[in-house]
Amino acid sequence: MIRIRADVVASVKQWYRSPSAMFFTLAFPIILMLVFGALFSQGNGQLALAVQDNDHTAGSAQLLQGLNASGVLKLTSLEAGDVEQLAKDKDLSSVLVIPQGFGQAMGQGQAHITLLSDPSRTQSRTVQGVVHAVIDQVNLRASGAPPRVSMQDQEVRNSQGGGRYIDFFLPGVIGMTLSGNALIGGLEVSAKLKQRGILRKIATTPIRKWEWVLAKVVYQVFLTGLSAAVIILVGVVGFGVHIRADWTWPVLIALSGAMFAGIAMALSRVVKEEDQANAAGSAVNFPMIFLSGVFFPLESMPSFLQAIARVLPLTYVNEALRASMVTGNASALLLNGAAVALLALLAVAAGSLLVDWKEV
């Protein structure tokens, strides 16, 4: 215990005396949260639709009002001119063209409008659907016939937290920050100590390998906790993210830090130099971040990528954290939380066995 405590204290002292280490633990997650938060919490999910109104009659105004009332579209008006050229110049994904004489034609039941869509933009399909629905409504109302089927919208929230992207994203940011810091940071610290001969000196003392690994794990858990606290603070204060009051997510964050620190110690056996450490850590970490559901839900990925995601430890961290912090899905929490705990145990054990400081 004396050795582990001394090593953790020494690591923490070195950490707060190093501006770059402080940056990656505290400032980097803040920047990440601010950038992604601003990116995805703006616009309220509204879809852009440019409208070229060549009619300007009560009829066209009525149509525009209908489109506006849908609440999904953000209408902008487009000046007169060659619509295809304008769409290209202004990089518009959806343009609605209301021809001259539309209002008059509508009275005769012969009105016609054109919707130009760029199929390479996924949102243009949604816009198509919305415009069709609005047109159908206009037609129905004009025919004066009673609707055959009526529908009532009812919101059912499967999660207790908000369904906004930032709510989904926050546990992901915690997951990717702790995997990056513990994995790359852990590897870098080990490689540096090895390269500078400090590890060789430490190996001449009675400290045991498991004590060494445990000290590194405790230190990474400390850093992970700090990073997570900062991310949560920015999320709650800056973006109004709602986080469930639950005891499991602090435990999950600690376990995840331990897991990635253990993996780093095991990998340190083959990574001997400092510049290798960053490359090796990133090589493992970056694909993992993209495939483990940090940015997009797993269900939206192709099935073979989902299969890969299932073997990535960060996937279980993200799913467990989401269940604990946002959705409150008890079975997902139990399953993924158990996976995280087991992986953490295995990783620390593997780290203790594989870390090497003696030379043969």
Place this chain on the structure above:
Amino acid sequence: MPETSAQPRRATIRSVTSPRSAAQRAPASREAVIQVRGLVKQYGTLRAVDGIGFDVFRGEVFAFLGPNGAGKTTTCEILETLRAKTAGDVRVLGLDVKRESDAVRKRIGVLPQDFNAFDRLTCRENLAYFAAMFHARPDLDELLGLVSLQGKADARYETLSGGLKQRLGVAIALVNDPELVFLDEPTTGLDPRARREAWDVVRGLRARGKTLFLTTHYMEEAQALADRVAILNQGRIAALDTPDALIQRYAPGQTIVVKGGAQASLPVKAEPKGQDAIVHAPTSKELSSALVALARTGLGLEVRTPTLEDVFLHLTGQALEQEPAPKPEAPKRRRRAA
């Protein structure tokens, strides 16, 4: 060499060029704290250590002297339990270095080759860290005083000069009050002044009754510090004795340095050393006749007392490198492991 300081220590350094009594250098007792028999370390086809055997006695300063790659550090690291031996019997403080490595580590102090401590910790914090590794509670100020680092207690390691770093390394090697201290090339890369200060520290340790195992490729260092010297060459011990006895046996009498005589054809038998040539004169009769003959060449002559350098030259036919180029990051390690 002119007397530059009134300190009594300096007199000992000066004695590099003058013989000294064997009694002054005799080990305090004959209890062997290191026993090595038939030690072999093999890396692939390379035999880094080729069947060496020796004893180190309690209270003495024992030096391994040899060029880079002679097997000094490999042997040292096997004794420190850092490396595994290929064959042979190695006992440190009566303990087997392989089976009882934990017990060995608790009782030895080590200044490894290319030593470094934590950059962003202060001297005191570094000492406290390593003390904790031994569950020891030494008086940190006393340890810092022992290596004259009192004024640097709160200076970060990264701000220290090379000499001060090594001195902190020595203090760190003492946190567990070890009976036996290993100093692996403690002065490599230091400037001459820092080297001499490090020597004073080593002498201080000997005076406190520590047994010291020292490796060096500086002849002068072995001669100034060691009670006994093992000359290592290509993984083997070429000779082992007190510095005086080695000189008596392998380079007795006087040595004539013929300035710029390496390329000249000389009237007497000589060995080249750099630009100069070295002529050994075991007796005063040989000395005078050699001087007479050499005087005719018109080259500059210098007569001096032989040193371990001459012993090494005699034993191996090659000069010990005096000031090797600054070492890149751990080059020996990789070359040897390859």
